[in-house]
Structures are given as structure tokens and as C-alpha cells.
Amino acid sequence: MNEKKCETILNKYNEEKGSIISILQDVQESFGYIPEDVVFWFAEKLNIPASNFFGVTTFYAQFYLKPRGKHIITACCGTACHVKGAEPIINRMRAELGIAEGEDTTTDGQFTLEKLACIGACSIAPVLIVNKKVYGGMSPNKASRMLKEYEKSSPR
Numbered sequence: 001m002n003e004k005k006c007e008t009i010l011n012k013y014n015e016e017k018g019s020i021i022s023i024l025q026d027v028q029e030s031f032g033y034i035p036e037d038v039v040f041w042f043a044e045k046l047n048i049p050a051s052n053f054f055g056v057t058t059f060y061a062q063f064y065l066k067p068r069g070k071h072i073i074t075a076c077c078g079t080a081c082h083v084k085g086a087e088p089i090i091n092r093m094r095a096e097l098g099i100a101e102g103e104d105t106t107t108d109g110q111f112t113l114e115k116l117a118c119i120g121a122c123s124i125a126p127v128l129i130v131n132k133k134v135y136g137g138m139s140p141n142k143a144s145r146m147l148k149e150y151e152k153s154s155p156r
């Protein structure tokens, strides 16, 4: 844990009278996710039960309790994408990236693969978003080629 980073956030919180949400936003911004030991550190410093922090992190989808990959792949699993073959694409990417069952991030921290409901681009289904760039009309082979491009740009 980086105590200096935590103290900077705590000072800001004390000066601006922020909320638990604003602390968590700052923690995520600073650490890339919400580390458990950081939550306990703030809970102790502010005399607020840690469960209050964890309650907020689990309620809002914007908070991540585990480190995320350098590249974020979002696979749409809405109806149109599902019908047009989202599942085989996801399975192929999981296999090629070696993401274990029940996990969403590669062990080397390069890729996070997450699923989302309809992203509103059904006309180009099946859709993937990689680092905020939208890829339409995907197939397992196209997804595989796309992954290789990202792997080339940051070798594992």
C-alpha cells in the first residue's frame, strides 16, 4: 500500500468535506482499482466501518475491487450481438488470452475481458469495444487478429 497516496486523498477529503464516493473515486484514480488494504486504512483513519466503503463499491459498477488490465475489452452480450454470435467470439478470446474460468483479467495484467448488455450499436453486431474503440461485425477470427495487433503493440 502506498500510504503517501492515501494521505494526499485524506487531506483533500478533510479540506473539501468529501463523501465516501469521492474518496473511492480518488483511490481508484490513484491506484487503478480499490485495494482492500486501502479501504481498511481509510476506515480506520475516518472511524467509518469498512463495510460502508465496501457497500458503496459493490453498489456502483464504476468501482473495481481487483486490478484491471492495461487493455479493456468489452464484449456486448445484448440480444442482437448474442444472436449474431457474441458467445463464440468471447470463448475464443478467453482461450487465446488464457483467462481462467471465473476470472476476467490475464495473469500478466495486460487484458481485461468484460461483458456488457447492449451498447446501442446493434446494427453492427456483434460488437466489441477495446480501449474505447468500437469494433463492429466481429467474428472469432477477426477478434483473434485484433488481439494479435494489441499484443504486438504491448508484448506480454
Ligand code: FES
Residues within 6 Å of the ligand: 076, 077, 078, 079, 080, 081, 082, 117, 118, 119, 120, 121, 122, 123, 125, 126, 127
Ligand atoms: S445488442 Fe450488442 S450493440 Fe445492441
